[in-house]
Amino acid sequence: MAPFQTHTARLVRSVPLTDFTKHLEFEVAGTSHFGFVAGQWLSAKEHKADGEEITRAYSIASPPNGSNRFAFCLNRVEEGFMSNFLCDLERGAEVPFQGPFGNFILRPPMRDTLFIATGTGIAPFRSMLHWVLADQSRHQGRQLWLLFGSRTEKDIYYHDEFLKLASDHPNFHYLPSLSRGGPDWSGLRGYVQEHVPGIVGQRTDMHAYICGLKKMITTNRDLLKGLGWDRKSIIYEAYD
Secondary structure (H helix, E strand, C coil): CCCCCEEEEEEEEEEECCCCEEEEEEEECCCCCCCCCCCCEEEEEEECCCCCEEEEEEECCCCCCCCCEEEEEEECCCCCHHHHHHHCCCCCCEEEEEEEECCCCCCCCCCCEEEEEEHHHHHHHHHHHHHHHCCHHHHCCCCEEEEEEECCHHHCCCHHHHHHHHHHCCCEEEEEEECCCCCCCCCEECCHHHCHHHHHCCCCCCEEEEEECHHHHHHHHHHHHHCCCCHHHEEEEECC
16 A cells, blocks of 8 residues: 655644644645545644654544645644644644545535544534535535533633534534633533533434534433434544
């Protein structure tokens, strides 16, 4: 089998989302178009000082748009070499990567769909939702819900973007939920699984996409299966 092609990505923009999280935008060198499917991931590579090669997978947080750019949404991980290396990059720095990879992508035909995310699990859904809502023929007026769990209001990544998408598209329902919301928070409270039954009701003809840590995914998968959902209607990707 031929080895995967290695590309070079150049950092063109770095935006702090919180004290520990960054939105990083890269440009792929040597091409005017970098193709991928919304929801896929890339494998970034770098060498430590002792020569050891470190490889880590990160979901693409930007939609395919015919350009040579992509974005990551990264948390700094304590003692994590790659996450801190990427978050510390200066504009213009280059990183080798391979991909795109992965099958965590939208399944046709489009159904009414519930997206469930916590933390940086929002990354593939930012890609999917910007892409699918950009063209009426892609979502066909289906009802779409984004249930996004965070601790506090400052931890809701891309909050203003999703508010605008919901304002622009009446069939997109943005539902951030805080487990430690302050007294001024007027949105949903609690963990994401607490709100799933109220969204899906008695329906079993929808799709659910879930991204985040395994414990959250397992809880929501078991909940949906308990509500009568077919397991093939529940698509997920774990970050641990």
